[in-house]
Amino acid sequence: MQAAATSTPPRWFVAGDINGFFGLVVDNLSILGFIAMALIGIFGFPAEVVFTRMFPGTALGVLVGNVMYTVMARRLAARSGRADVTAMPLGLDAPTSIGMALLVLGPAFAGFKAAGMDETAAAMATWQLGMASLVVMGLLKTVLSFAGDAVTRHVPRAALLGSIGGAALMLLGFLPLIESLRQPLVGLVTLGVLLYVLVAGGRVPLRLPGVLFALLIGVALYYGLGSAGLLPGFALPAGVSLAPALPLPRLGFIDGLPLTVPYLSLLLPFGLLMVVGGINVAESARAAGDDYRTRDVLLVEAVSTLVAGVCGGVAQTTPYIGQPAYKRLGARTGYTLLTGLFVGIGGMLGVVAGLVQWLPVAVLAPIIVFVGLDITVQAFQSTRRQHAIAVALAFLPAVAYLINIKFGSWVAPDAAAALYAAVDSHGLSDVAALQVLGNGFIITAIIWAASLIALIERRAGVAMAVLLLGALFTAFGVMHSTDPRGGVYLPWSIDGLRAAITWQLAAAYAVLAVVLGLLSCLWPGVDTAHGHGQD
Numbered sequence: 432m433q434a435a436a437t438s439t440p441p442r443w444f445v446a447g448d449i450n451g452f453f454g455l456v457v458d459n460l461s462i463l464g465f466i467a468m469a470l471i472g473i474f475g476f477p478a479e480v481v482f483t484r485m486f487p488g489t490a491l492g493v494l495v496g497n498v499m500y501t502v503m504a505r506r507l508a509a510r511s512g513r514a515d516v517t518a519m520p521l522g523l524d525a526p527t528s529i530g531m532a533l534l535v536l537g538p539a540f541a542g543f544k545a546a547g548m549d550e551t552a553a554a555m556a557t558w559q560l561g562m563a564s565l566v567v568m569g570l571l572k573t574v575l576s577f578a579g580d581a582v583t584r585h586v587p588r589a590a591l592l593g594s595i596g597g598a599a600l601m602l603l604g605f606l607p608l609i610e611s612l613r614q615p616l617v618g619l620v621t622l623g624v625l626l627y628v629l630v631a632g633g634r635v636p637l638r639l640p641g642v643l644f645a646l647l648i649g650v651a652l653y654y655g656l657g658s659a660g661l662l663p664g665f666a667l668p669a670g671v672s673l674a675p676a677l678p679l680p681r682l683g684f685i686d687g688l689p690l691t692v693p694y695l696s697l698l699l700p701f702g703l704l705m706v707v708g709g710i711n712v713a714e715s716a717r718a719a720g721d722d723y724r725t726r727d728v729l730l731v732e733a734v735s736t737l738v739a740g741v742c743g744g745v746a747q748t749t750p751y752i753g754q755p756a757y758k759r760l761g762a763r764t765g766y767t768l769l770t771g772l773f774v775g776i777g778g779m780l781g782v783v784a785g786l787v788q789w790l791p792v793a794v795l796a797p798i799i800v801f802v803g804l805d806i807t808v809q810a811f812q813s814t815r816r817q818h819a820i821a822v823a824l825a826f827l828p829a830v831a832y833l834i835n836i837k838f839g840s841w842v843a844p845d846a847a848a849a850l851y852a853a854v855d856s857h858g859l860s861d862v863a864a865l866q867v868l869g870n871g872f873i874i875t876a877i878i879w880a881a882s883l884i885a886l887i888e889r890r891a892g893v894a895m896a897v898l899l900l901g902a903l904f905t906a907f908g909v910m911h912s913t914d915p916r917g918g919v920y921l922p923w924s925i926d927g928l929r930a931a932i933t934w935q936l937a938a939a940y941a942v943l944a945v946v947l948g949l950l951s952c953l954w955p956g957v958d959t960a961h962g963h964g965q966d
Contacts, residue, residue: 447761461795490778492739497771563687565740568702576729589818593825594876596810603803607796621649622797649794831869871910891951902940
């Protein structure tokens, strides 16, 4: 029952905001750490450009978005008269941030150097490409944000939560768990302390916030054991000289716009993925009791992405799928404000870059594991019991995406040839099947779950329409893309085995729609157009 409105404004900070602050800051720092590790460690990108040019603008986007979400939460609290409203957490998106580093920025830097640029010039051109990429994705998200409310009215909750639950379990749960176990004396202990505090409700000394306590335990173990020579892989940071850098608006993104053309097949799906993700997280927050307007949630992430791009950032912001987890921590509206100020100002002063260098991945990863687990549980708890199988079905495409990230063909010298070289009596090779299942996995999960839910509810006409939409998406590579990098394309612009695979997948959805439509005629008392049954 909704509380009556009151004139008493909500408190700016509560005790739970401290836990929420550390959790959200750690999320953002860990993603920045992954970006730095990929660019510097894999591609040999100049560390100074990453820390003093890319990070400040990226951090500014986090500041702008979190401040706007704080304002939204306080308005919702005042309007509803509830003191337990939790702000939508905003940060850097993990899958697309890692994708930008591995599939766009890193290869572009290598390509510029191969074309004869010196390292400095190649790094600057890559930075401009990153800025322009954010502007392109931000503009796309702005345009698409106005369709958010319509989507939430027509897509079942189980399909939305199931698709995001699969991403949470695989990308936020499993991937960081691997990073945690690379140094188990640090990662596993940190994860266990987090679960003790946040799940079992255990107490810690000195009434310290649970997330902070676990972080301190992990850091102490890492540097203590490492200094004693008891931790394999231990190394002190190289110590890049950092100086304050204001993320002022720059025109470099204009020079970078022509450089984005070869990467549009990646950038546009990245932006679309965030729109779908934003719709999902708005639904997730609604299921937890905070009814934010979907369009407003999407517009904030679009604006913060644009601001970051214009001011030098290279990783897009997004509302995090862990809003219910932060509510469970007791966070309200103060934690997003604290996070925005810390990351934004710290990014300008070089504090964030310094922390990224000194906080080990094995300590940062466990908090993301917890958030992923909590979101996965909510996907089941917040949907009808008979829809649980649709939620589970929606998890499966994320498994393929996870395998592609860890062992995908992007590392092969000729990814396309490696992907489609093997066709045997069983059809596609395992690698090719995993690629087409993982590409566009969130859209695939929604299509699968929504069509199954329609069948469960005996709404045959809706199921047929959803499957035909899946056929259309498949034809254009929005889902099941046969581009090894997951790009979209015009179906008539591809040929050979790629074209054959695309048309077979698209036809499979269309044929299934026809078959189910015919079978539904056997249901007693069912209107196949509107799906109204008598039993």
